[in-house]
Structure formats: structure tokens, C-alpha cells
Amino acid sequence: MPPSRHSDAPRRSRRISNIPVRNYDEEGFEVYEPEAYSPRHASESIDASYSPHPPPSPSPSECPSLPPSPDEQYTASYTRRASDDHIPRPPNAFMLFRRAWLKRQEHTERDQCKISCMVSVEWNSLSSEEKDVYRRQAHQAKLEHQALYPEYRYAPKARSKPRVQKKRVPRSSQEVSRCKEVAERLMRGEILDHGLESGVSLARSASPAFVGPSLSLSPSVEVKVESPEPELSWDNLYPQRTPATSTSFPVVGHSLQSHSAVDNYTADVELQCPDVVSSEVMDWDAVGLNSFVPMDDIPPIHLPAPALPNFVAPAPLPAVKEESEPESPYSPPRADSPSLPSNREIDNYFGCKHETYNLEPQQTLFTNSSGYPEVSSFSNNDQSEYSYPSCEAQTSTWYEPGSSSYEPGPSSYHANVNFEPADTASYYPQHEAGLSDNQTDFNDDFLYELAQNNPAYLY
């Protein structure tokens, strides 16, 4: 069956996604129902469905049903003119990849030329094994095509009119680098809404970004807020973010999230959002996105934060976190939030960390060059000479808020604050002996006496 195109009718674009399945449109386009496609490869999420199935309800002889390859199945999702005997070519690997790319990406880019450019960047970044997935699909498509149209022979036609030489004009280096950057950032998942053209995704990005709270352990926490990172797009690769602005959020919950055995603590702080964020916040958004969204199009932004109706004075933290049933996702998110503990309680949790060292009488505890406590070595190598009982010395390490992270919740902000060592206490037995820090020449009697009679001092 030679391929031919019906008369000189212009070819129509095939907008597969909008065509009802197994129907003819008013222009005689025939539609096929796509079936599932599920490759085993890492690109499993990619729907690369394609199959040159014949018109609907064909007889078995007209439409042999080929078994799927061991590796993958693919199925039909294409149209051809019912009144046209044109037989399209089977797609090659890149075409299948491009189709899958279109379905996979969450983008709003409409310019197919730019999409092609980005797809090519990603295609060329694939390993041979990754490309093999699509090569196998293309091979399978080819086999099915041959089975469906055994007499088909590709016959490209010379154009009747001399066509303008299809220009493979090299894109400008700037354009190429831009294309590459957009594609690479897409691959890294940085660009979620490529080609943003309206305020549709504004609500998604309306939450103020969190820079880091300075946890004051008081009923309010100062939070730096800056504009959300503006959407990246082809035309806006380097969106500017407005500077951070401080605002205050009341603390409605405060709980110990984890206790590291080494050197830091984590506090889970729940911050209560105001009912309605001031217009300042809206301005931050607008400034960050005004290259895409006209001010007039920005709706009033209400952060999803219904304030607690009656804020009760903080109650002590529960002493022990008991295991409880997993929370229903529909349970009131704020009702059981732990209340703000007192500073004393917080100190008990975060105030200091003790480390205990076993000391022999001639050992000392000192602060090393790194600022950490260290036990000195024996001055006499023959430890058997010493029959003194060992004693314990302890240092106290104070903690203060360190790094922090931000986690938006349905009705509040959670700030995770890590407590890190602020300073390391030092213990110098030399001081007891009236010696300078560098002197270690104190006698055994002194050390023994110190250990026996002043253990409390060591703590």
C-alpha cells in the first residue's frame, strides 16, 4: 500500500489530547483511544503511548493485534484522516521522547519550537541506556507499522514548488545557552511552571518564603519574609527576589522535636499566622512576579491561616511524648498543638548539655584548640603506680539557636530550629592549685585530694 496524501488538502495538525476517542470529527479526522503505556525503565512515568492502529472496529485481518514486546507495551494515540489513505510514518525514538516529554512536563510553554529545543537538550543528555527505552519503543512501533501496512513504502515527495530551503540556521549562542539552561533547570525540577503567562500559579507561590527565625522563646517569633521565588521561565531566567522583611508571628505551639545525642537539639515551633496578611506581603509577591502578573490581576492574598479563636495561656510541655494514633489528616490541625512552655521548661530541654569524663588523678580536663573539652594524657606512663580512684569531671555546653528551616503547614508555619553548641566550659585543676593554666606541675596529693574531696566542684 503506497503512502499517499489525499489530494492537495493541507495537512492538519493532530491535536491528540483534545480529540474524543474513537470518533470522527467534522473534518473526517479519526480518533483512537490511547491505552496505558508503562515502560520498566526509570522513565516509567513517561507516557510515550503511540501505535499506528488502524481505524476503529477493524477486522482482525485488518488490524493484527501484536503482542507487546517483553520490555514494554505501547498503544495507539494518533489520528489520520478517515477519508485519506495517507499512512503516517512510524515515529522515531526522538519523536516518542518528545511526545512523552510533553505529557510529563508541567509547563505552560506553548511555543513548540522552544519546546523542541529544550527536548533536544534533554534528549542529548540521556545516556544510551535511557535512550534505548525509546529506541525499543520506536522499533516496536516500526514492527507494528509493518504488520499493519505490509506494503507500505516510505515515499517522500519532492515538492511541486521549490520550497524555501529549510534553514538549519544555527541559533545564536545566547539562545542556545538559554535553551540549555531552561532545559537543565527543568530536569533539576527547578522550573515548575515554565512559561508562566498569567496569575494562575500565583496562589501556589503566595506563601511568603522563610529565611530563618530568631527564636526568642517568647510568645512571638520574628520571622524574615521575602517574596516567593518568582517563577522561572524562558523569558525570565534570573528572576529577582525582593529583600527580606521582618514580621512577627505569635507562637502557638512549641515542642521538642528531637534530641540529638551528639551536639544539637531541634525545636518544633508552630507560628500562628495572622488572619490576613498585610498588603505588604501582597506587594512582595507583586514585585517578585510583576514581570508576569499585572498588579490588577493579583487577587487579595489571604494566607490559609484561621487564627485560633481563643488563645489560651501556655501550658507546660508534656513530660513524655506518648505514642498516639496517627493523626487523621482531617483532624483539626491546631487543636492539640502543645502550648508554649515556660522559659524554665525550655531551659530544661535546651539549656545545657552535660558530658562526663572519667579522670585519673593526674589527668586534667582542658579545652583544646578546637574549643572542645579534652582529657589530658598521663604524666607518668606507668599507670600501675597510681592507685587513686578515678573521678568524674563534667563540662556544660550551652546551646543557642543555630540553623533553621521552614515548613509551611495548612494553617501555620513550622520552624525547625537546631540548637548548637555556643561555648564550651573549661575546667582547669591548675586554678585550684594556684597555678597558671600552663602549669601542670601539681603533685599527686593535690590531685587525689581534689578528686576525693571536691567531686562536686568538678561538676
Next chain:
DNA sequence: TAGAATGAAAA
């Protein structure tokens, strides 16, 4: 209907 990509297939 050109265009943007890659690759198969034919001339």
C-alpha cells in the same frame, strides 16, 4: 503553513 528538534528512510 513555517518552525524546532532527531532520526529513519528514500532518492
Next chain:
DNA sequence: TTTTCATTCTA
């Protein structure tokens, strides 16, 4: 080697 055409859809 050159050309067409598979896909997709906006301009």
C-alpha cells in the same frame, strides 16, 4: 549527501 516526514501546536 540531501530531503522528507514522523510529533506538536502557536504565530
